[in-house]
Amino acid sequence: MKYVDQIHDYKGQWxxxxxxxxxxxxxxxxxxxxxxxxxxxxxxxxxxxxxxQLAADIVHTYGLDPGRLLxxxxxxxxxxxxxxxxxSFDIVHLKWDGTRFGDPxxxxxxxxxxxxxxxx
Amino acid sequence: xxxxxxxxxxxxxxDKLPEQTTFNLPPHGPAVMAATLPDYVDVxxxxxxxxxxxxxxxxxxxxxxxxxxxxxxxxxxxxxxxRRRGVKTMFGGISAMLHAEETADHADSVFLGEAxxxxxxxxxxxxxxxxxxxxxxLAAPPPIEIVGPARRSIYNRDLYYYRGVQMLDLVHAxxxxxxxxxxxxxxxxxxxxxxxxxxxxxxxxxxxxxNNRLFVVDNSLAQDTRWEMDLFREMIPLKKNWxxxxxxxxxxxxxxxxxxxxxxxxxxxxxxxxxxxxxxxxYHDHDIAVEGTILLGMDNHDEDYIKxxxxxxxxxxxxxAEFTVLTPFPHTKAYDDMRKQKRILSHDWNxxxxxxxxxxxxxMSPELLQELYYFAWERFYQDEPQQYKMFKLLxxxxxxxxxxxxxxxxxxDLMRRAFADTL
Ligand code: SF4
Numbered sequence: 099m100k101y102v103d104q105i106h107d108y109k110g111q112w113x114x115x116x117x118x119x120x121x122x123x124x125x126x127x128x129x130x131x132x133x134x135x136x137x138x139x140x141x142x143x144x145x146x147x148x149x150x151q152l153a154a155d156i157v158h159t160y161g162l163d164p165g166r167l168l169x170x171x172x173x174x175x176x177x178x179x180x181x182x183x184x185x186s187f188d189i190v191h192l193k194w195d196g197t198r199f200g201d202p203x204x205x206x207x208x209x210x211x212x213x214x215x216x217x218x
Numbered sequence: 219x220x221x222x223x224x225x226x227x228x229x230x231x232x233d234k235l236p237e238q239t240t241f242n243l244p245p246h247g248p249a250v251m252a253a254t255l256p257d258y259v260d261v262x263x264x265x266x267x268x269x270x271x272x273x274x275x276x277x278x279x280x281x282x283x284x285x286x287x288x289x290x291x292x293x294x295x296x297x298x299x300x301r302r303r304g305v306k307t308m309f310g311g312i313s314a315m316l317h318a319e320e321t322a323d324h325a326d327s328v329f330l331g332e333a334x335x336x337x338x339x340x341x342x343x344x345x346x347x348x349x350x351x352x353x354x355x356l357a358a359p360p361p362i363e364i365v366g367p368a369r370r371s372i373y374n375r376d377l378y379y380y381r382g383v384q385m386l387d388l389v390h391a392x393x394x395x396x397x398x399x400x401x402x403x404x405x406x407x408x409x410x411x412x413x414x415x416x417x418x419x420x421x422x423x424x425x426x427x428x429n430n431r432l433f434v435v436d437n438s439l440a441q442d443t444r445w446e447m448d449l450f451r452e453m454i455p456l457k458k459n460w461x462x463x464x465x466x467x468x469x470x471x472x473x474x475x476x477x478x479x480x481x482x483x484x485x486x487x488x489x490x491x492x493x494x495x496x497x498x499x500x501y502h503d504h505d506i507a508v509e510g511t512i513l514l515g516m517d518n519h520d521e522d523y524i525k526x527x528x529x530x531x532x533x534x535x536x537x538x539a540e541f542t543v544l545t546p547f548p549h550t551k552a553y554d555d556m557r558k559q560k561r562i563l564s565h566d567w568n569x570x571x572x573x574x575x576x577x578x579x580x581x582m583s584p585e586l587l588q589e590l591y592y593f594a595w596e597r598f599y600q601d602e603p604q605q606y607k608m609f610k611l612l613x614x615x616x617x618x619x620x621x622x623x624x625x626x627x628x629x630x631d632l633m634r635r636a637f638a639d640t641l
Contacts, residue, residue, distance in 0.1 A: 114357045137398045146554035204558035
């Protein structure tokens with residue numbers, strides 16, 4: 099698998115069925131995973147609320163190496179007048195303890211930087 | 219004969235915002251839950267905002283129903299004391315779901331989801347001393363058709379009068395919400411799917427409420443025009459007056475809403491646009507009053523913006539305004555964003571009363587936002603105080619009721635009593 103671009107179903111908090119957009123781009127030195135919040139199309143927990151569990155689920159499902167993971171959260175522009183609903187990207191820094199991810203810490207980044215990262 | 223279970227259902231108290239005139243309405247959640255209890259359960263309801271209770275009273279089982287984040291710490295304290303005394307406790311309600319993990323630390327059981335069709339199992343488990351730590355029905359809402367009328371007989375009715383005037387009764391005609399607004403957790407709580415009740419069930423519920431004035435507490439009635447119009451059409455013969463959250467502002471919907479007794483609607487006002495101005499005008503043209511709900515502290519708000527917004531509210535002649543500060547309640551996008559950006563200043567849930575700044579605003583200091591919040595309340599009600607504006611709304615409904623022959627005079631025996639006197 100070099101490239102994934104699809105809807106990903108996951109279990110949210112309290113096992114509520116949830117879904118996000120998912121892009122995986124495998125580069126020589128890392129696997130870039132971009133999870134997109136689907137808002138109304140996500141019946142369950144937001145990606146931010148379960149970022150560590152979601153990252154673990156994706157790593158497990160797609161057989162990725164946790165040490166190579168670069169996990170990015172994406173919220174698309176919702177065409178709202180409120181600036182909270184503009185497009186945003188955040189790198190989620192996660193600690194891997196050998197079995198699970200924890201301690202998420204978000205770093206906001208620009209779309210240009212994301213484009214640069216995933217460019218061939 | 220089955221042995222009766224004495225179940226005390228408590229609605230914990232919280233500190234009201236001093237800026238707002240305090241009205242205590244009969245809480246809806248506990249009455250909806252009580253309607254789902256098996257026959258052998260003898261339920262006693264305590265609204266702690268209005269009633270005191272003693273831990274010494276004999277009870278078999280305690281339920282704590284919480285709607286607001288500002289109730290959770292009090293709810294936990296109550297449960298801790300009951301559990302110390304060996305009485306089992308169960309939590310349910312909106313804020314029990316929003317704060318489920320923390321709540322589980324204080325509970326024998328936490329119920330997540332909607333109660334219909336589930337209480338047989340829970341009470342059976344209780345009787346068999348086999349209560350589960352978590353009943354998780356978040357992803358499995360009951361069929362909306364089985365939702366019956368709330369059990370309002372649990373209320374001590376006399377408590378819900380203010381100087382002899384009966385407070386509104388709460389009813390709901392639908393659950394869920396297809397929208398996903400920034401500060402709101404309803405998508406997580408009620409599911410992202412709009413689930414209208416069958417119209418006859420909703421109408422039955424409204425008819426049964428022994429009150430001419432209702433608060434239709436649905437998240438938003440503006441989700442399905444045909445259903446909304448059918449509902450309003452069926453409401454006309456009830457001759458009740460009601461308030462609700464947003465309704466659609468198409469003329470044909472507003473016409474029906476007005477005939478159905480629309481008294482006032484809550485409308486979020488988030489900017490000074492013509493869109494909002496026109497919307498308010500359309501409501502007013504249909505003789506429907508508007509209480510603006512104004513959220514302060516959004517990322518595009520600075521001092522100037524907020525001051526202009528308050529002037530705008532006066533200009534568009536809102537009937538009432540309720541100001542709150544943006545509060546990042548768990549399971550909202552606001553919470554996710556603030557957490558990502560490390561802008562949350564307090565996790566003391568007692569502070570999450572929507573009147574206290576608990577995050578760092580983008581374009582001003584927390585202190586300035588707090589000041590502007592007080593400023594907004596003062597400025598809006600400077601020329602015409604809140605009590606007077608409310609009186610005008612009350613007058614409007616009395617006139618309508620007089621005209622339709624549904625007016626019930628104030629209760630003389632309760633004329634001298636405001637809410638706090640009952641404690
Ligand atoms: S604020 Fe109202 S309309 Fe918006 S998501 Fe919440 S309940 Fe729905």
